[in-house]
Amino acid sequence: xxxxxxxQLALLLEVAATxxxxxxxxxxxxxxxxxxxxxxxxxxxxxxxRMANERGPTAPSVGExxxxxxxxxxxxxxxxxxxxxxxxxxxxxxxxARGDLSPAGVxxxxxxxxxEDAADFYRAFEHVDVAVDDPPADAPDLDVRRGSDAxxxxxxxxxxxADVMALSADGDANAREWVGGFERTFxxxxxxxxxxxxxxxxxxxxxxxxxxxxxxxxxxxxxxGEVAEEVRRKAEAARxxxxxxxxxxxxxxxxxxxxxxxxxxxxxxIFVALERGVxx
Amino acid sequence: xxxxxxxQLALLLEVAATxxxxxxxxxxxxxxxxxxxxxxxxxxxxxxxRMANERGPTAPSVGExxxxxxxxxxxxxxxxxxxxxxxxxxxxxxxxARGDLSPAGVxxxxxxxxxEDAADFYRAFEHVDVAVDDPPADAPDLDVRRGSDAxxxxxxxxxxxADVMALSADGDANAREWVGGFERTFxxxxxxxxxxxxxxxxxxxxxxxxxxxxxxxxxxxxxxGEVAEEVRRKAEAARxxxxxxxxxxxxxxxxxxxxxxxxxxxxxxIFVALERGVxx
Numbered sequence: 001x002x003x004x005x006x007x008q009l010a011l012l013l014e015v016a017a018t019x020x021x022x023x024x025x026x027x028x029x030x031x032x033x034x035x036x037x038x039x040x041x042x043x044x045x046x047x048x049x050r051m052a053n054e055r056g057p058t059a060p061s062v063g064e065x066x067x068x069x070x071x072x073x074x075x076x077x078x079x080x081x082x083x084x085x086x087x088x089x090x091x092x093x094x095x096x097a098r099g100d101l102s103p104a105g106v107x108x109x110x111x112x113x114x115x116e117d118a119a120d121f122y123r124a125f126e127h128v129d130v131a132v133d134d135p136p137a138d139a140p141d142l143d144v145r146r147g148s149d150a151x152x153x154x155x156x157x158x159x160x161x162a163d164v165m166a167l168s169a170d171g172d173a174n175a176r177e178w179v180g181g182f183e184r185t186f187x188x189x190x191x192x193x194x195x196x197x198x199x200x201x202x203x204x205x206x207x208x209x210x211x212x213x214x215x216x217x218x219x220x221x222x223x224x225g226e227v228a229e230e231v232r233r234k235a236e237a238a239r240x241x242x243x244x245x246x247x248x249x250x251x252x253x254x255x256x257x258x259x260x261x262x263x264x265x266x267x268x269x270i271f272v273a274l275e276r277g278v279x280x
Numbered sequence: 281x282x283x284x285x286x287x288q289l290a291l292l293l294e295v296a297a298t299x300x301x302x303x304x305x306x307x308x309x310x311x312x313x314x315x316x317x318x319x320x321x322x323x324x325x326x327x328x329x330r331m332a333n334e335r336g337p338t339a340p341s342v343g344e345x346x347x348x349x350x351x352x353x354x355x356x357x358x359x360x361x362x363x364x365x366x367x368x369x370x371x372x373x374x375x376x377a378r379g380d381l382s383p384a385g386v387x388x389x390x391x392x393x394x395x396e397d398a399a400d401f402y403r404a405f406e407h408v409d410v411a412v413d414d415p416p417a418d419a420p421d422l423d424v425r426r427g428s429d430a431x432x433x434x435x436x437x438x439x440x441x442a443d444v445m446a447l448s449a450d451g452d453a454n455a456r457e458w459v460g461g462f463e464r465t466f467x468x469x470x471x472x473x474x475x476x477x478x479x480x481x482x483x484x485x486x487x488x489x490x491x492x493x494x495x496x497x498x499x500x501x502x503x504x505g506e507v508a509e510e511v512r513r514k515a516e517a518a519r520x521x522x523x524x525x526x527x528x529x530x531x532x533x534x535x536x537x538x539x540x541x542x543x544x545x546x547x548x549x550i551f552v553a554l555e556r557g558v559x560x
Contacts, residue, residue, distance in 0.1 A: 039292040
């Protein structure tokens with residue numbers, strides 16, 4: 001399978017793995033965000049992931065590939081299913097396509113991004129509603145919710161996509177991956193590779209490890225930092241005990257506590273693990 | 281989404297829909313044939329489905345597209361996940377690519393197949409073990425389990441892929457679709473479109489309708505015609521009562537009764553329903 005195929009499979013394995021407390025999985029839906037929306041999102045993402053899989057001077061840029069993937073992903077009725085997953089997967093696929101899926105290789109992909117990639121990133125927000133934090137107080141013109149209206153501000157400031165991620169890194173774990181060599185991604189991928197048993201069980205354990213490690217960014221945006229820390233603490237306490245994890249899964253879905261950023265990191269880790277040869 | 285995308289999504293929605301008595305679904309696995317194998321099979325099938333989606337004089341043949349789809353599908357550890365689904369989907373996708381997804385349009389695709397398409401069909405059996413019936417007593421040289429060794433016999437007899445399907449139509453419901461204008465496929469697709477509620481519920485109901493309608497070919501091959509008829513009768517009796525259907529699902533998995541041909545027909549029907557605009 002190509003890196004683009006592995007990325008698509010990562011999206012599917014991520015949503016299928018269960019239990020993933022607070023997220024849609026093989027056993028749990030939200031009323032308007034259901035399993036089938038993620039399946040359709042993974043199918044629609046493929047063309048953009050194949051663009052990310054190209055290399056050389058005529059290859060589409062990372063920004064173009066991401067915007068195309070998000071446009072395809074959003075062709076289903078559930079809304080935003082995999083925006084954050086794709087934000088991590090696209091530079092990882094490009095790194096793999098260049099033959100260097102490592103912290104250094106992916107950091108090179110990040111550092112090669114341009115102002116035009118940043119503009120494509122902003123355009124991607126027009127395809128789907130994404131829950132995000134407010135922009136920094138001194139940069140209201142860079143609010144991603146402005147979509148392409150923010151492009152003149154990017155141009156004026158000369159911000160590349162790497163720069164945009166650096167500005168968001170404080171409050172967003174996905175942006176931190178971009179500027180920090182995808183440290184948690186590679187770390188969780190190694191845990192999946194070193195684990196044993198069926199892939200979906202390995203994925204569920206990797207999700208819980210990530211959730212127990214740091215407060216989830218999406219939970220922090222939607223419910224505040226205290227709830228995000230409570231979720232982290234509960235995940236840490238439940239880890240390793242299937243009954244407690246299942247109870248947590250029911251509790252979080254009930255409360256609408258959706259650790260979506262942890263799911264993004266999990267998908268990214270599955271991709272790296274698949275590239276490293278983990279069997280399915 | 282393109283017809284190739286809809287075909288891939290059909291594979292995913294088919295396996296996700298539950299309960300589908302006797303089959304792997306969102307809630308049930310067999311020990312060595314699990315949900316993740318079907319996800320990987322759907323990812324691997326995509327390149328062949330895109331070949332089926334081409335049109336015009338330079339398009340790959342139906343046989344080439346099918347063989348490529350099966351080769352990609354079989355890159356997972358579960359064995360044969362979607363051979364039969366692909367056998368139905370490939371000509372349907374080609375019909376859609378030609379702009380005529382109708383019994384007449386797909387029959388034209390079937391009638392255009394050549395001896396070389398038949399050879400590709402036989403080559404596809406080398407990628408994966410497929411449970412099949414014995415060949416007709418007067419044609420042991422055409423046993424599909426011979427793979428490409430059977431190609432000289434095809435050449436000698438001048439058999440196209442349509443001819444091969446006609447020879448199998450008695451015992452194989454998929455071959456009957458090929459030679460009969462995909463009657464049950466289009467009929468079940470109409471039921472999915474006319475139904476309401478979430479797509480996965482519609483799919484589960486369509487599966488049960490198909491299972492209640494005719495004995496499943498794979499069950500007949502693996503367990504004999506009497507068991508296949510018993511399964512049909514039980515499906516007919518359980519239809520419409522969720523508790524009975526769930527009990528049947530548990531019973532069939534327990535007995536290893538796997539109505540795989542009905543799953544193939546269901547995937548084909550989902551594809552047509554998606555092309556007709558059923559929402560996801």
